[in-house]
């Protein structure tokens with residue numbers, strides 16, 4: 001991915017939006033990388049958790065297109081490890097919600113094969129619908 | 135002693151083995167788990183959005199049901215229910231303005247006063263019953279059974295809601311010991327299995343299941359125990375995908391901790407409903423003479 005930082009982006013409303021939804025102190029992250037080191041799904045992500053917050057700090061709306069926010073399982077490992085008390089799971093939820101609140105569902109259960117759907121327990125269906133749909 | 139208990143939806147269906155075994159072992163310990171009247175689904179995952187109160191209504195409404203009975207304690211079995219209800223209870227206790235708003239939008243029930251405490255049944259066993267009393271009820275010690283206790287995420291994270299040390303929980307280890315089993319412990323015990331990724335990214339979950347289970351087996355485990363129906367689905371059912379991708383992988387059964395208690399207490403194995411398992415635990419149990 002090409003990365004361009006600009007003053008215009010830094011002043012974009014992204015930080016305010018994400019702060020409003022997540023209530024996280026975005027600028028207190030000092031990029032130590034501990035969240036990414038501990039994340040069990042880092043190998044599935046295009047942006048590492050510390051990069052997600054860095055993109056938000058710099059107002060880079062590209063972060064909304066990353067795969068990471070849909071791979072995060074909200075396991076809170078990053079939160080427990082962050083020396084600055086930041087919860088990346090909250091941040092990822094805010095970024096997902098910036099899609100979902102525009103009615104852009106990420107998951108379409110109807111696309112799953114019927115045999116598979118029938119096997120999934122409610123706890124799986126409800127949690128994924130909560131995370132991936134409006 | 136009677137305890138108000140919140141089952142959640144999955145314990146009424148695919149995790150009936152968890153509920154039935156839990157109710158039976160509880161009564162053996164002199165505890166009556168009384169189902170919360172008119173409970174509703176908690177929503178499974180706690181809403182992480184600070185500006186979203188709508189999704190707190192479902193958990194808070196359950197707390198109102200407890201209050202309606204003039205009670206102030208609610209016990210759960212499912213780790214996810216525990217986490218969602220617990221976090222919601224703390225959110226509204228800390229934040230009177232949010233509570234007021236929530237109350238404003240629940241017009242059919244009384245206002246919630248913020249007094250209910252949410253517990254996980256493992257806490258009840260450790261802190262109220264005690265492992266000594268549990269070991270006294272054991273008639274068939276799970277001798278020579280090597281079990282890996284898997285805590286997953288939501289019993290131990292975030293740290294404010296943890297029922298035990300978030301980095302090195304031992305409550306299930308201690309329970310297993312009191313049942314006479316051998317504990318296989320490693321740091322995968324608190325690594326997330328992938329949770330709801332199981333719906334649209336099952337390969338990711340299968341790979342995590344492979345990592346968690348093969349580490350346990352390498353350390354000598356013959357079975358796994360846990361307390362969450364989603365962890366159970368991922369670690370049990372997804373073994374099919376694991377075996378497909380990794381031919382050397384040997385399947386191992388996954389128990390709810392209450393099933394192991396039922397076996398050790400010598401209760402009728404029917405309550406364990408092993409037919410609901412994907413990896414059949416019966417060959418292992420028969421081989422060791424537990425059934």
Ligand code: SF4
Nearest residue numbers: 029031032033035082
């Ligand atoms: S652990 Fe915390 S401070 Fe370190 S990079 Fe991650 S969010 Fe930033």
Ligand code: SF4
Nearest residue numbers: 039072073075076078
């Ligand atoms: S909450 Fe998400 S970002 Fe944080 S460690 Fe877990 S999967 Fe990774």
Ligand code: SF4
Nearest residue numbers: 142143144176178215
């Ligand atoms: S967490 Fe799951 S099992 Fe528990 S009530 Fe909610 S949806 Fe149902």
Ligand code: SF4
Nearest residue numbers: 286287288327329365
């Ligand atoms: S390990 Fe997975 S299913 Fe279990 S509690 Fe964590 S997220 Fe949930």
